[in-house]
Amino acid sequence: MISTNFKKATLALLLCAPIALLAQDKAAPCPDNHHGDGDNPHVCEIRESTIPAIASLSVDGKENGGVSVTGTDRSDISIKAEVVAWGHSESAAHATQQEVRVLTDGGHIRAEGPKGNHYSVSYKIEVPKNTSLDIHANNGGIELAQLDGKLRFQTVNGGADLENVSGDVKGETTNGGVDVVLDGQRWSGTGLDVRTTNGGVDLKLPSGYAAHLELSTVNGGLDIGFPVTTQGKIKDKLSTDIGGGGPTLHLETINGGVDVATK
DSSP: OOOOOOOOOOOOOOOOSSSOBOTTOEEEEOOSOOOSSTTSOEEEEEEEEEEEOOSEEEEEOTTSBOEEEEEESOSEEEEEEEEEEEOSSHHHHHHHHHHOEEEOGGGEEEEEOOTTSOEEEEEEEEEETTOEEEEEEESSOEEEESOEEEEEEEEESSOEEEESOEEEEEEEEESSOEEEEOOSSBOOSSEEEEEEESSOEEEEEOTTOBEEEEEEESSSOEEESSOOOOSSOOSSEEEEEETTOOSEEEEEEESSOEEEEEO
16 A cells, blocks of 8 residues: 655765754665656765654655655564656756755654755654654645554645554545545554644444544535435435444535445
8 A cells, every 4th residue: 555656876975963864864765666856967866864763753745755664573663755846957856856855853844955945755654653743744635554652744736545553543635535544443543633724534443343423514425335224315414333433534526526435
């Protein structure tokens, strides 16, 4: 399910106190995919680094870029930052790319670069699975997988993919859909609260999953792929227990449908 775009110059990052750059960064070419602005020349590299594990991490995608975070058994945090720049010539694109810095001070990952909006930075990050996260993206999607903690996310012009997450999870998207795939027999933690505007919601659960479902749409329908117990006609809202009940899974959309099915 984790499938966002993470995509040539070799660049050594300067270390500038008190701001922490990606220390001992390794740069590698991106896959040979199309990047940039239309047909303008572009350059792309992936900068890799690790930082010590921390309890709470924030990631800001700034103007352009998606964020993917996966929980693992590792004891540190691995960061792959895909830096793409474009311009009227390849040399101009390189000049822009060399001004982009990926910063990691204070548990806050973000990029700084020249004015003009001619670059993007997307992140593929691996963290200890109980790390708390605060994720923001613009013109890019958010993907969270195998995480158990306090998770907050927000994106504009991008969707959200959640796979096997748990804990206290809240997020919203604008102009993007939401896909949620859960494992196990019930939610572990406080619950799930995800809202989107101009996008559909797709939830897949194991058969017999125990939870309290709250589903809502304004301009779209509800499609539940298994029997539920409720009063009245199911139209644009549903509140019901499944599998004997459990923590609340709240999924809400405007201008989109909600589909719930078993895996």
